[in-house]
Amino acid sequence: MKRRSVLKMLGSGAILTCPLCNAHAAEKWGYEGPRGPEHWGNLDPSYAACSTGHQQSPVDLRGGIPAQLDEVQTFWRPFKLDILNNGHTIQVNVQSGSFMVLDGKRFDLLQFHFHHPSEHTLFGESFPMELHFVHKMTDGSLGVLGVFMTEGLESQTINTIWQNVPVDGGNRKVDTFIEPDTLLPHERTYFRYAGSLTTPPCSEVVSWTVMTQPITVSRRQIDAFSNLYPMNARPLQKLHRRFILGSF
Ligand SMILES: [Zn+2]
Numbered sequence: 667m668k669r670r671s672v673l674k675m676l677g678s679g680a681i682l683t684c685p686l687c688n689a690h691a692a693e694k695w696g697y698e699g700p701r702g703p704e705h706w707g708n709l710d711p712s713y714a715a716c717s718t719g720h721q722q723s724p725v726d727l728r729g730g731i732p733a734q735l736d737e738v739q740t741f742w743r744p745f746k747l748d749i750l751n752n753g754h755t756i757q758v759n760v761q762s763g764s765f766m767v768l769d770g771k772r773f774d775l776l777q778f779h780f781h782h783p784s785e786h787t788l789f790g791e792s793f794p795m796e797l798h799f800v801h802k803m804t805d806g807s808l809g810v811l812g813v814f815m816t817e818g819l820e821s822q823t824i825n826t827i828w829q830n831v832p833v834d835g836g837n838r839k840v841d842t843f844i845e846p847d848t849l850l851p852h853e854r855t856y857f858r859y860a861g862s863l864t865t866p867p868c869s870e871v872v873s874w875t876v877m878t879q880p881i882t883v884s885r886r887q888i889d890a891f892s893n894l895y896p897m898n899a900r901p902l903q904k905l906h907r908r909f910i911l912g913s914f
Pocket residue numbers: 779780781798864
């Protein structure tokens with residue numbers, strides 16, 4: 667069981683069982699029921715921002731104020747796969763040395779992970795999946811680069827990741843290199859706004875950059891993820907007094 671990949675499970679029909687259900691039961695928060703997003707703020711005092719915050723994510727991205735924003739500059743290196751199945755998502759841990767530059771500041775890439783369906787929406791439209799590249803600055807603030815994933819051509823990089831997912835949970839390191847750049851869209855226009863983590867404790871420390879052009883993955887790749895995580899997207903949050911900027 668341990669060595670089976672998500673794609674193999676999909677093919678065998680064994681996916682009908684839920685290998686993570688027991689792990690989920692032990693989790694403090696989830697995406698439905700009494701531990702779902704509408705209750706996060708009450709589950710733990712440290713989660714208070716989830717219900718009381720006024721700069722929460724995700725939001726619907728539309729009508730961005732045209733702004734003179736720099737192009738997103740990524741300096742990401744190929745690295746050996748290190749995948750964590752943490753019961754909330756599939757997370758790929760990135761070796762140090764990759765970073766992006768945002769408003770002249772350096773943000774180091776720590777990890778990226780996936781949501782199904784998308785958390786942000788674009789002019790009201792939801793996408794099958796969303797990818798979050800989580801970067802951290804030395805002062806502790808985060809810069810997350812969001813990329814929508816839509817159905818289309820298969821992604822070879824996603825195949826490599828899916829084939830190595832520890833379906834029963836936990837961590838797996840593999841002697842295979844991947845290039846994170848291959849998970850970025852060709853077009854680099856984006857929305858920018860001030861927001862939060864989309865999971866508890868919902869800390870309002872995130873500068874969000876969400877690309878307007880999605881990347882494509884195949885139906886089979888979307889299904890493989892959604893069989894493990896049928897729903898791991900927080901609902902849309904109110905914008906309150908925030909402005910959304912557009913790089914176009
Ligand atoms: Zn995320």
